[in-house]
Amino acid sequence: MAPYVTAIYAALLGLLAVTLSTIVMANRRRAGVTLGEGDDPRLRRAIRVFGNFTEYVPTALILIGLLEASGGPRLWLHVLGVALLAGRIAHAIGLSRNSGASAGRNVGVLLTNLTLIGASVALLIVALPKL
């Protein structure tokens, strides 16, 4: 059985990654900064939205994919996938608007970390007995 559930969330997150990266490039062109962050606040925020995404999403997806490959329950996979996707969208919206704390950013951080914790604990539960 192929990891279809992970695949669909990975695909949606892949589209989000390309979108966030395109926003960085648009801001680079607008601000005329080709390397590094420069002093432009909107460019700096766009870079951190994409940067934070790339720091967490690959690990989370690999954990969810391993859970699916290890025979984890479908419902868990969907809950983790939806939480990760919703968290990344909330984080992107929150941080794009201002650099300080915001509801979107808090929700994003919470959902991202819950996904990592949930997937890790679920993997331990599913995989440890099979060692």
Next chain:
Amino acid sequence: MAVPVISAFYGGLLGVLAIVLAVLVINQRRRTHVGIGDGGDQRLALAGRAFGNFAEYAPLALALFALLELCGGPRLVVHLCAGGFVVGRIAHAIGITGNAGPSTGRAIGVVLTFVPMLVAAIWLVIITAPAVFR
């Protein structure tokens, strides 16, 4: 579960490229004696961004290619996506190492990063949606 050998092959190439880019950063750090950050050195900053940009895209892209292969995506599409991505990352690394501004290598790199990721992501949505929502 089947083994995603095509993605594994290109994954191996990307792993080698990651090490090469990391060694280039280490060389610049030794030359400039800058342990963290870029210390205002242009060549260290460029090497850092060549590696950083690779690290931002390669894990997610490779996961997409492997999932596409595992979920029954056409072999040719997996080869084109993963092979194109490898070429794109090499082009981007060469372009950005040469100078900080826009360059042909960097432009090719961006296109050959985005197009394979978009194709793999959209293809995955199309082939997995019936299995997920049945």
